[in-house]
Amino acid sequence: MTAQLESYTLECTDGPVGKRDKTSSTLPHNLLTEEEITRYHKTGYLVKNGLFTSEEMDVFFSTIKNDVIVTGRSHTRLDSEGFYSKLSLWNHPGINLYGAVARSARIIDNVETLLSGYSHGLSAEREEAYHYHSKVMIKEPKVGGAWEWHQDYGYWYNNGCLFPKMISVMVAIDTHTEENGCLQVLEGSHNMGRISHTLTGEQAGADMNRVEQSKSRFKKYPILCNPGDTLFLHCNTLHASAQNKSNYPRWSLICCYNTKSNNPYIPHHHPCYSPLDRWDDSAVLKFKGVGITEGDGTHFMDHEKDLSAKKSGLQ
Template sequence: MKIFNSEQLAGFNRDGYLIVRGLFTEEEIGLLGETARNDHAMDQASSTMDDGKGNDVRLSLWNHPGDGVYGMVARCRRVVDGVEDILGDEVYHYHSKMILKDAKVGGAWAWHQDYGYWYQNGLLFPDLVSVMIAVDPATRENGCMQVLRGSHRMGRVNHALSGEQAGADPEQVEEACKRLETVHCEMSAGDALFFHSNTLHCSAANNSDHSRWALICCYNTRSNDPFKESHHPGYTPLSKVDDDMVLKVGRDDARRSSVAFANLVEEDQSAKSLASEGA
């Protein structure tokens, strides 16, 4: 099913990102947020990383989408078909993560490219797209994502550890910031940001009184199947679901329980892969 028109695809190819307003309804995103906030397994399994500035960033990550409401979001056609429109190939679920940027304590994310460390997982090409879905409104005050428009055309930038995060080469980031526009991706709950794996992005700390939670679903193309094993999976056919399954499963308390999540959770080892390479 075609999701994006030629103008939207041209915009993504030019800018390295695309914001889709209202991709999920108020009820859908409300059920997703309610599920996540009541998910004790997600909370207990979350990992924290030092942002290098005295604050911690917190997230929960899982490789397999599952059959709960998280999986319905990651597998629904409006998301997956949109990613396939952009990449022009069949995609599979690389992993998903819930960013838990809580009020007053949520730390910053350094400028980075996702492919800056994913390439170490045996991925020869940057043929990956992530979809960040705003569970809470994302504003400048609560540390919304920032992107450098068109930075995906720079190719992969070298990365090293910044605190416990993977950060892009500061010299190249500084020069890129002089030449490219920094865009604050402010979003309402239910909006979605599709972005290229080489797009430089960051976010500031959350100093506001409001949380900024977001679900990020990441996809790789079938033709870019990794040549070695890593903490993220190789190609596995993705079973898409109709869009109405998000609401159906979201309304079903039993099917969106935390029991399913407990079997999905993984440790985020992205930054550790840089340390192991001596980067």
């Protein structure tokens, strides 16, 4: 890590590790409103349009699309018809642009709000979120693969996470349309709790009988996004995506968080609790052109150790 980046980390870390100062300079317009928080708990998802500005997304786009480490470290995931997605996945974010997004106040503050209170009947205290992993999901034109209906907690349950106090945050890098295989959700399906998952090709999908029943009870919504629009997705919300048969790519950055109080009891291929620094929102623009570099602290996941789909298949 260069001295410049190292000093930036120190500047951006507001408060001692694990005791983040919730009062620092988050722009209020980035915080979810009470109405949005209530809607998230009712529907199991929320799209915050323009959470990242077009200026930030221009920076993001030019950095990530030229990042040879992100694409070079990606793995392909086949769907049942041999179409594929490319996934580049890291457990700990580095000191780079993607780390600035994963640590950004506008994501962490909202994630901690959504993971606190309301459900689970455990504690009214504000939860501390930690970074569980981030991934760049690449669906190239014409060949991009489908994702079966699943819940993220369908997998994560097998990792020793006792409670569904987990969330995925998807930042759209390209425009997401039905034609290029945008994400689809079954609104309100998180209320069913976790359902069992079985293996289909290289992916674990939710029990098909239950998915079919769910489709007749919950409305299906396509998550249509412009670059910078950001989806907050409850870990028990059923979601899927179709193949990308269009001429346009569909890329997204998906940052996943667990809560400190839900520290997994099984060591596995994603991290147990480790404190996550919270950076000011302004960090994103300061990391213009800074993709992943050797020694910047990015810890890629070891794919050999990822047995979650197979374990889900055993359910």
